[in-house]
Amino acid sequence: MSEPLPNQSLDHDLEEHWAACHDCDLLLPIHDITENRVARCPRCNAVLYRHKKDSMNRTLAFSIAALLFYIPANTLPILSLDILGNTGRNTMLNGVLQLWQQGSWWMAFLVAACSVAMPLLELGLLAGITGHIQSQRYSHWLPKMIKWQHRTSGWAMLEVYLLGIIVAIVKMSELGDLVLGQALVCFVVLLVFTLCALQSFDRHEAWHRCMVLRQRAIAKAIACQ
Amino acid sequence: MQFQRALTQGLTACDECHHVVRLTEVSPTQSQRCSRCFSVIHARKPKSISRTWAWVLTGLILLFPANMLPVMTVVYLGNGSPDTIMSGVIHLAEEGMYPIALLVFIASVFVPIVKLVGLITLLVVVQCKLPLSAKQCTYLYRMIEFIGRWSMLDLFMISILVTLVDLGAVASITAGAGATAFASVVVATIFAANTFDPRLIWDLRAPVYDH
Numbered sequence: 001m002s003e004p005l006p007n008q009s010l011d012h013d014l015e016e017h018w019a020a021c022h023d024c025d026l027l028l029p030i031h032d033i034t035e036n037r038v039a040r041c042p043r044c045n046a047v048l049y050r051h052k053k054d055s056m057n058r059t060l061a062f063s064i065a066a067l068l069f070y071i072p073a074n075t076l077p078i079l080s081l082d083i084l085g086n087t088g089r090n091t092m093l094n095g096v097l098q099l100w101q102q103g104s105w106w107m108a109f110l111v112a113a114c115s116v117a118m119p120l121l122e123l124g125l126l127a128g129i130t131g132h133i134q135s136q137r138y139s140h141w142l143p144k145m146i147k148w149q150h151r152t153s154g155w156a157m158l159e160v161y162l163l164g165i166i167v168a169i170v171k172m173s174e175l176g177d178l179v180l181g182q183a184l185v186c187f188v189v190l191l192v193f194t195l196c197a198l199q200s201f202d203r204h205e206a207w208h209r210c211m212v213l214r215q216r217a218i219a220k221a222i223a224c225q
Numbered sequence: 226m227q228f229q230r231a232l233t234q235g236l237t238a239c240d241e242c243h244h245v246v247r248l249t250e251v252s253p254t255q256s257q258r259c260s261r262c263f264s265v266i267h268a269r270k271p272k273s274i275s276r277t278w279a280w281v282l283t284g285l286i287l288l289f290p291a292n293m294l295p296v297m298t299v300v301y302l303g304n305g306s307p308d309t310i311m312s313g314v315i316h317l318a319e320e321g322m323y324p325i326a327l328l329v330f331i332a333s334v335f336v337p338i339v340k341l342v343g344l345i346t347l348l349v350v351v352q353c354k355l356p357l358s359a360k361q362c363t364y365l366y367r368m369i370e371f372i373g374r375w376s377m378l379d380l381f382m383i384s385i386l387v388t389l390v391d392l393g394a395v396a397s398i399t400a401g402a403g404a405t406a407f408a409s410v411v412v413a414t415i416f417a418a419n420t421f422d423p424r425l426i427w428d429l430r431a432p433v434y435d436h
């Protein structure tokens with residue numbers, strides 16, 4: 001069976017019928033995409049669309065839950081080490097400050113961005129996007145937030161930080177008394193909720209809902225005039 | 226079923242939101258914008274090959290100071306013992322902590338090299354039109370995108386160690402110049418992967434695909 005190819009007269013609903021693979025540029029009719037839970041490109045196997053159940057609700061719940069643990073995870077000690085009666089404490093923030101004071105400002109900036117700032121931005125954007133959509137409100141920030149969520153999604157690296165903690169524990173365990181702080185629990189909870197929020201977020205659905213809200217807002221604005 | 230390339234139909238997916246838009250002729254002073262997310266539309270990522278080469282070469286050059294200069298120095302009673310990435314791995318292995326030593330080796334040595342070699346391979350495939358499997362090249366690209374972030378492991382570990390061992394004149398740990406270079410390698414390779422456009426690999430192949 002051969003599909004009819006899109007022509008210019010069909011452009012007004014182009015996006016409802018066609019998708020282009022972002023990895024190999026294959027043009028695909030979209031009914032193949034919405035029928036399955038996961039739609040893959042037949043040529044390069046890229047995931048074009050993954051349907052997620054109750055996505056907006058779950059993402060909102062997980063991102064708010066994660067935000068509650070964000071401040072304790074960042075400010076309370078994750079590890080503390082006792083050597084000769086002196087205690088060194090690590091919190092996510094003082095690690096950055098210490099690097100800055102030592103003059104490694106570029107490294108301090110990068111660690112701060114990937115472990116402190118980007119996770120907060122990520123959670124804020126997810127909560128903002130899903131909050132807007134769930135409350136049926138449109139603002140010009142909504143498409144910007146979805147766009148920025150896509151742009152910044154690779155830079156939050158909490159799971160790599162967890163691996164860093166594990167390596168630090170192994171390295172330092174012979175030097176003195178290593179105590180795992182309360183914030184380690186907060187950090188793990190923050191990490192799990194952040195990953196759950198990201199996993200349950202369906203960007204495709206977010207864009208769709210955003211466009212519905214935008215059209216409604218435009219119709220309302222015209223009606224008011 | 227027969228499929229075509231989107232570009233042959235004058236269509237493309239928006240870089241930012243993957244929305245399908247029709248490419249229109251616009252004047253050189255203004256650019257076309259996506260109707261959904263308002264980003265500038267490009268049929269392919271602009272100057273993808275030269276930008277990726279620039280980031281790859283930056284990463285490649287910085288790989289030398291990153292591996293030769295000390296990433297951290299343990300100062301104990303005034304005596305400093307600097308550690309490079311490799312000597313840190315060797316210390317861990319000497320103390321019998323093989324799994325952790327292997328983990329640090331993969332994240333800090335293996336991953337950056339694999340990323341750079343992989344990206345150079347992809348660039349050469351596109352520029353010299355090498356007949357390698359486009360599907361496997363795309364898998365290589367996805368792997369490069371996925372593994373890049375794990376190189377930050379060493380930097381996070383150093384940021385933890387500098388606060389744990391902070392005993393003033395008795396003992397302290399400071400981050401070295403190697404860590405700054407290594408941080409730049411990680412950023413350069415992540416940018417290199419982001420500026421590369423995998424669609425260029427497929428542009429060399431037949432424009433029609435039968436499934």
Ligand SMILES: [Zn+2]
Pocket residue numbers: 021022023024025026041042043044045046
């Ligand atoms: Zn594809």
Ligand SMILES: [Zn+2]
Pocket residue numbers: 239240241242243244259260261262263264
């Ligand atoms: Zn767009």
